[in-house]
Amino acid sequence: MPTKLKQFLVLALLFTSVINFAQQEPNSKTKIKIIGKVIEKVSKQPLEYATITFLNPNNPKPVAGGITNAKGEFDIDVNPGVYDIKIEFISFKLNEIKQKSLQASTNLGQIALEEDANQLNEVVIRSEKTTVEIKLDKKVYNVGNDLMVKGGTVSDVLDNIPSVSVDVEGNVSLRGNDNVKILIDGKPSNAINIAEALRLIPADAIEKVEVITNPSARYDAEGGGGLLNIILKKGKNLGLNGTFIASTGYPDNHGLSGTLNFKSKNFNLFTNQGYNYRNSPGSAITNSRYLNSDNTTRNYINESRENDRYSKGYNGNFGMEWYLDKTTSWTNTFNYRKSTGDNRDNVFQNNYDANYIYNYTRNRINEEDSNSENVEFATNFTKNFKKDGHKLTIDGSFSTNDDKNNALITDTATNSSLTKFDQTINNQSQSRNLLQTDYVLPLGKGSQFEAGYRGNFIKQLTDYQVENDGVTNINFTNTLEYKEKTNAIYTQYGFKANKFSALFGLRWEDSNIEINQLATNDFNNKKYNSFFPSAFFTYELSDKSSTSISYSRRIQRPMGRMLNPFSNFSSNINIFVGNPDLDPAYTDAIDLGYIKRWDKLTFNTSLYVNKTTNVFQFARRESGKFENGTPVIISSPINLATEYRAGFEFTLNYTPYKWWKLNGNFNFFRNETQGNYVYTNFNNVDITQNFDNTATSWFTRITSKVTLPYKIDWQTNATYNGPQNSAQGRSLGVFAVNLAFSKDIMKDKGTLSFNISDVFNSRKRIMETFLPGIVSSYAEMQWRQRQFSLSFTYRFNKQKNEKEKQPKKNMNEGEGDFQG
Structure with a gap:
């Protein structure tokens, strides 16, 4: 395709998007806000990344949706109307709310999902969670998705984390500062030689690592450069x-x-x-x-x-x-x-x-x-x-x-x-x-x-x-x-x-x-x-x-x-x-x-x-x-x-x-x-x-x-x-x-x-x-x-x-x- 034709098509698409947006803008003022919280039925714990979908009952197509945050909460804008609402989470039973009339901003409250053991044996196609989650106050490194650490140790894991460096002797620094407090499951390591201990724990035992560069008063005051919290795996599925x-x-x-x-x-x-x-x-x-x-x-x-x-x-x-x-x-x-x-x-x-x-x-x-x-x-x-x-x-x-x-x-x-x-x-x-x-x-x-x-x-x-x-x-x-x-x-x-x-x-x-x-x-x-x-x-x-x-x-x-x-x-x-x-x-x-x-x-x-x-x-x-x-x-x-x-x-x-x-x-x-x-x-x-x-x-x-x-x-x-x-x-x-x-x-x-x-x-x-x-x-x-x-x-x-x-x-x- 000629270059000029490509440029023309891109500009046309941009122009069309702007026109559509301008046309939709007045209607956006009539939208209402739907909030709620998704929890696990037994433990009452919040479910992060649960999916909420709003569908038209007469023509079952998704018209709006979103996912829950770390607290299990969702906040979704929809047009007033009647909806079928689906709340889904992998390995959990589907929760449906049928023919829900939403004419004003509504709080759906707590929605409980129940685990489904039968789904555990099914092959589920799901997009892979990113290796590094960036949050405003910390970075969370998900170990399971990193190919580099397979068969390695905690030291190998830490050396792959943004902001963290591990020198040739196993000493850990955060943003160039070696005054770092290392926690394992939120507790100070009980090892005498922490650098050596990190080489003994297999990477496969770790679920994730939290990098907190400026901890709050809740945490130990030890560690002027910040802290690393190594969270070990614990089974959770039914x-x-x-x-x-x-x-x-x-x-x-x-x-x-x-x-x-x-x-x-x-x-x-x-x-x-x-x-x-x-x-x-x-x-x-x-x-x-x-x-x-x-x-x-x-x-x-x-x-x-x-x-x-x-x-x-x-x-x-x-x-x-x-x-x-x-x-x-x-x-x-x-x-x-x-x-x-x-x-x-x-x-x-x-x-x-x-x-x-x-x-x-x-x-x-x-x-x-x-x-x-x-x-x-x-x-x-x-x-x-x-x-x-x-x-x-x-x-x-x-x-x-x-x-x-x-x-x-x-x-x-x-x-x-x-x-x-x-x-x-x-x-x-x-x-x-x-x-x-x-x-x-x-x-x-x-x-x-x-x-x-x-x-x-x-x-x-x-x-x-x-x-x-x-x-x-x-x-x-x-x-x-x-x-x-x-x-x-x-x-x-x-x-x-x-x-x-x-x-x-x-x-x-x-x-x-x-x-x-x-x-x-x-x-x-x-x-x-x-x-x-x-x-x-x-x-x-x-x-x-x-x-x-x-x-x-x-x-x-x-x-x-x-x-x-x-x-x-x-x-x-x-x-x-x-x-x-x-x-x-x-x-x-x-x-x-x-x-x-x-x-x-x-x-x-x-x-x-x-x-x-x-x-x-x-x-x-x-x-x-x-x-x-x-x-x-x-x-x-x-x-x-x-x-x-x-x-x-x-x-x-x-x-x-x-x-x-x-x-x-x-x-x-x-x-x-x-x-x-x-x-x-x-x-x-x-x-x-x-x-x-x-x-x-x-x-x-x-x-x-x-x-x-x-x-x-x-x-x-x-x-x-x-x-x-x-x-x-x-x-x-x-x-x-x-x-x-x-x-x-x-x-x-x-x-x-x-x-x-x-x-x-x-x-x-x-x-x-x-x-x-x-x-x-x-x-x-x-x-x-x-x-x-x-x-x-x-x-x-x-x-x-x-x-x-x-x-x-x-x-x-x-x-x-x-x-x-």
Whole structure:
């Protein structure tokens, strides 16, 4: 077709649309508004994405319709008249209202749908829910639709989420800020090493992840950068149904997992089970030039490292939700997680003199065995009162976690006939008890009051032993006891007036923390309390666009090895020493947001500013000791004055065609640090390190999902983390790409998936460090090499893309969210 003819037809269509719209406009004033709420008949819980259709009884064609929101509510404009109304939701029985006369705006009230077990065996064609749902106050990442994470772990899931980054060592950051609180089912993780724990939980056990960049007073104040809430799968559909997944890969990456649930009118039984065996080979290099006080070269050390990490892990839970009556439920869940690992770390240090003439090579081989065991019991009691939204929840979580780590280090050098044998034993145990109650009271049309209490009680014991050639080294052997008691109360009030919504909250937290070094009888106690206000304002510009502004105050408490005054023994020339006198850091956060929806596009952007006082910073200094002429450098955390962080980000969901979906995220931030670190060195000389630094960085991620011929899904994920400067060096940019393909088989009951993680083998942490008069270094670290995975998923009595009924919410999922 000629180009001019195409242009003419497009203009003609646009002109016709305008004329039609102009002709219809006067009639639109006569339309009436029909509202209501769709709920599940047994539990009385709202059903999101239920479909409401208005039909002409004489000519059964749909004339209007819509879907319910997260609260199960709908709001639809129709012309006055008589209608047949259909209310539908997948796996539920159809509810029809026949010959309903609607002559004025009407509230249809609550419409209850009943689950239909027979429909579970039918093949239902349904459009797939998008992987990322964008909301004004948070982003919700639906794990089940992401091909990249099949056979992977929670770390793989988090690394695919907009605004979230996971570095090569598994550390999580949100919008470039690593001060992030990670919750699992709304509760703090009970793991001692959270980065390692996230690698043990299979991705298949996760339903969705909520990204909340500026949490309200309802949530723990911990985490100045925001929080991530990982929600595990719980069965919800009537009858017996489940999913099983088997996966294999190279390097070794094998796993079996499954979810199973049986639901009746009186109770719901559910379980998640998973086992995996993995090898994560990695490598690192560190090339260092050690300096004299005038920055001339003293000597060189080029270090290369090869890692082979083998792990076996089991993660399982069992739970039962008991419907005591129509308004009351009691849920109990038991979770058990166990893992064993072998880590072989082979390090070569090539030593050169000031003229870069080779001297000798030192070889350190670290053979490490680890064993971790975690047990948790969680309970939830929910009481719904007569008034919609009026409820009381009581929650408890009780857990223990034991980590045992035994390492044998063999040290040889080409310039010596001696072989040194060192052994480290690191046994850690932690118990956590969590109690919480929340009360939500609707006060009238468009307003709501909330109040609650949370008590978080942690006890952690670290027993660390070092032996050199069979003799205990008292300079490293120690026992650290950490106790934390945090009590918090909060209250919130929210209201909506026309298009304007507001939510005000105030949280008070009292902390009593003990840091006891039992080896030296060094006892430290820190007590502090503070108020944490929050305020959120939202204005609906139109039906498809909203803007908001929010404020919250947050805290970051130092924990674990950051507080231990004894050093570790992982390296003989780079030593980490904790600081028991660390104070908490406080953050004031402001976020300005805007969201706009079109038919095929959702656009969300935010501008944010954070101010953190007493921010943590890792400072490096000389110890005064030497290893074969090389100075031993100590790294310790300190409280460093003030940090200012500002940035903006935007997220896009775009579906240009039915067969192509795009998700994109871009974040740019500026980080300014102000402060000096003063210490007395080994020569009794006061040294001042200036940490004033201004750095900018950015990262972007784009995910494309295409449906190819023969119904093959193809997903591509590309990520780039930009370079960033610090006061003592800089990190370089990192680019990485993942690919995945899937194909449904066995009449859509099964799915085959194949993915490649880190296609170009480029995911590395690259650092340059310069400490005047001490060292200049270049380092590359790759935690895991490129990986290939193949998985098979089998579903029974469950469709691939069905939208399950929303679960009962409690503290696990932030119940009581006030939505204007």
